[in-house]
Amino acid sequence: MAFLDALRGALLANPRLGLVAPALQVELLRLRLDRSYAWRSQRLLQETAVRLGLRAYRGREPVVFTSIMVPPELLYALGLVPFGVEVAGAVTSMLGLASQCLAAAERAWAPADSCSVLRAALGGAELGLLPRPLAAVCTSCPCDSTAKVYAHVARQAGPAPLLLLDVPYEQSPDAVAYLAEQLAAATATLAELAGRKLEPARLAEAVRLSNEARRHVLAVMAQRRARPGLLASSDALGFVYPWSLFLGSPAGVAVFRSYAEELAEAPARPAPEGPRLMWLHFMPFYAHELVAALEGAGAAVVCEEMTQLYWDEADPAQPFVGLARRCISHFLNVPTEERIERLLAVARDYQVDGAVHFSHHGCRQSQGALRVMRDGLAAAGVPLMEVEGDLIDPRGRGEGQHRTRLEAFVETLA
């Protein structure tokens, strides 16, 4: 296993050599041999992600760069391969390439106080680590620098056109219609660029598969509510990846069906005895001790905001409307007051005693509302602790300070 890790690292050491595809092959082999996964579904998710990555890097199929909230169903309907640029940014950290990519971004004048997830992706593009795209599609929310970064990345890795979806900040039929129209137009543009015709039946099938995956996600959530602590938060947060890139494909159904079945089969385990916590935002993508610090102090992270299903099933007969509604109803696209109400509902479902917000440097859309969220949650008896850090760059992290902060927070809950 160590040999395969080293081989993968060697293949990625000089990105200009264009050896990402072989590195992904090595990763696939490593996954097959790795027996350390707590859940087989977790390995299935990773394998599916690597296979999707391989499709993107082999260059045999058109690739489209997509941001987190772009519905992948549209791409699957056209036979295009989605490639998540933010996801790529996160992966650079997991693979130990973050400092290289961030340095490359710095050389490209990316502001150091902007989100390092996007900066790492931008740096990856500068280093030639990203596949060549047919186009890039991104949404105007949740991240304020998405459009500019995607434009840069599309230019570097392409050049390829950028399609920007303007997501309204309101929950109304007009807003849904506005975005649905844009989704339809973007899909038509992608079809034209790819020299393909959109077949409504294929899009309807993609939506149907997405709905089926959603039902399995609901089953997973039911298991987690009934048995808090069953699935580690750090594992559950990985769901954001298939939500952004697998929905609308058979693989998306397979991953979540596997999770639902595996969690249902899992033997009973005792409920957490100490304080139960909800995690807001992501956890760092490098190895960290945050959860260990909380668990060492006797607490358990039982749920996450990021993994709460926030959309209804879409009507396959009206795909753009349903997918637009999904984008608009994302918890980062609603007024903070509504976000607080949603969080409190989750807190009640999981009998949460407190919440931890990971304030990622430069992530203004998540931190801007922190005081309001803190007060709103505290008023309902859910104290909120903020931990500042960086999701991608492990340098400069103060583990001791984080540990003290988190342990002290648990002590206040006891």
Add this chain to the structure above:
Amino acid sequence: MAQHDGRLVAGIDVGSVSGEAVLVANGRVVAHGTVPTGSSSRLAGERALALALAQAGVGAADLGYVVATGYGRAAVAGARRTVTEITCHARGAWHLIPDAATVIDIGGQDSKVIRLGQRGTAADFVMNDRCAAGTGRFLEVMARALEVPLERLGELSQRASRAAPISAMCTVFAESEVVSLVAEGVPVEEIVAGLHGAIAERIFGMVQRLGLATPVVMTGGVAHNAGVVRAIARRLGCEVAVPPGPHLVGALGAALIAADMAAASGERG
């Protein structure tokens, strides 16, 4: 040597600058010891405890529960439990000043504002630990730049008729600013008053995040600097009480928690 009934417990607080040990029996401080932390938290804890034991005229075998706190708490050998300094400072301050509502602890390289809950528990807190600005380290650097002993800063600022504004947020840049002020002929006492004001401003911001609740108590080594205490009181608009031995409050809180644990377990201290 103080008499005690055998319920002798210890709290050991190992911070970035110093390590303290406090021995408590029957709710009263029996002895204490303070050492520079140096490069080894483990050794600092051992040395501080050894000093306290020697002062009390007892040996380690006479000790019951030991609780460790502070940045280096995990390294303290022989601690039955570790508790964060937030909880310990709250507990220690409440023991000394039972109506305390807010505790301000400025240590070697971080500062905290703690809102007390029932019976000396920490109900909420804010920490500034991302940089050394406004901490004991900040004052050390500035004292060196001004070529005055650290322990004279409080007295110097009292002589100032005005405070020279210090605008830099960073310790390194503030040092440069101080050097410039000296070169411009600004009196040292005014510079020191300005530095104290900068710390007070930072603490004020932290208190505002929690909301001010009085009485306010200041703990930690920097509380020995009467100038900082005065500046904070002025900025908050209320009195700031400093218990005797403010640098020992964390270790005292740890010792009191050790006593609670010993009592709860029915163990002989």
